[in-house]
Amino acid sequence: MADTAVSVPRRSPLAGAADRLAAVTRTSGGVVRLAELPFLAQVNLRLDAKGAAADAVGLALGLSLPLEPNTVVRAGELTVLWLGPDEWLVVGPPDTQRDVEHRIRAVAGDEHIAVTDVSAQRTTLLVSGARAPELLAHGCPLDLHPRAFGPGRCAQTTLARAQVVLVARDEPGAGFWVLVRSSFAGYLTDWLLDAAAEYVQES
Known part of the structure; x- marks a missing residue:
């Protein structure tokens, strides 16, 4: 068939x-x-900020997860937003969410984490x-x-x-x-x- x-x-x-x-950009003169x-790839991440997984995930993504409330960390093409004491949003180029998920899960080990594609x-x-x-x-x-x-x-x-x-x-x-x-x-x-x-x- x-x-x-x-x-x-x-x-x-x-x-x-x-x-x-x-048109707004054009007719406003760029102001x-x-x-x-x-x-954009958007992956929600929940984990213990003081646990071993936090450092491992940071290394896998090439940055340190932001720990100060309402701050952003950027490295290369990835941007990580602080959403809460144990929650972050990883933003990357279009169609990279599977790669981001894989990189996080590969280093999580037995640590309790939640990784959700919300793109x-x-x-x-x-x-x-x-x-x-x-x-x-x-x-x-x-x-x-x-x-x-x-x-x-x-x-x-x-x-x-x-x-x-x-x-x-x-x-x-x-x-x-x-x-x-x-x-x-x-x-x-x-x-x-x-x-x-x-x-x-x-x-």
């Missing part, structure tokens, strides 16, 4: 909004830049440009001034009432990652586009 399986191209939650996001970073749960919006903190402040309760939420910081918070994980990127001018559940991505994108309208009018 002939194989009739058809490969369906993968579609990101915000594929239909790409042109509108790019606000919006884009989706689709399909399909969220998408990521990149919000950057000189007015990015001001734009996000319209709907986020956090103080986003660099002194309070500077590069290398992260937080589980709300943006326009949607639950998000917000990350202040550590590269110069890199702005913020907004990790949002796929089911809320369209709503949040519409909110960001509406909030960015004032910057488009200024250009």
Whole structure:
């Protein structure tokens, strides 16, 4: 019997909004830049921060797990976000989640850990440009001034009432990652586009 399986191209939650996001970047003169970073690998990790597995996992990933609340550690293509005293989110390039999982499980030994691929749960919006903190402040309760939420910081918070994980990127001018559940991505994108309208009018 002939194989009739058809490969369906993968579609990101915000594929239909790409042109509108790019238009903000173009018409604001770059003071606000919006884009989706689709399909990033996201692996949730739970373990005892004081146990042997923490050091072993850190070595396997090429970094030390962040132990200070709401901080980020980055090494190479991997970024690890502190989510709680025994919980982290490992973020990597698209389609690397299986490799990340394998590297963690290979060194866990008999230690009690939980490793969960949550890549399909969220998408990521990149919000950057000189007015990015001001734009996000319209709907986020956090103080986003660099002194309070500077590069290398992260937080589980709300943006326009949607639950998000917000990350202040550590590269110069890199702005913020907004990790949002796929089911809320369209709503949040519409909110960001509406909030960015004032910057488009200024250009």
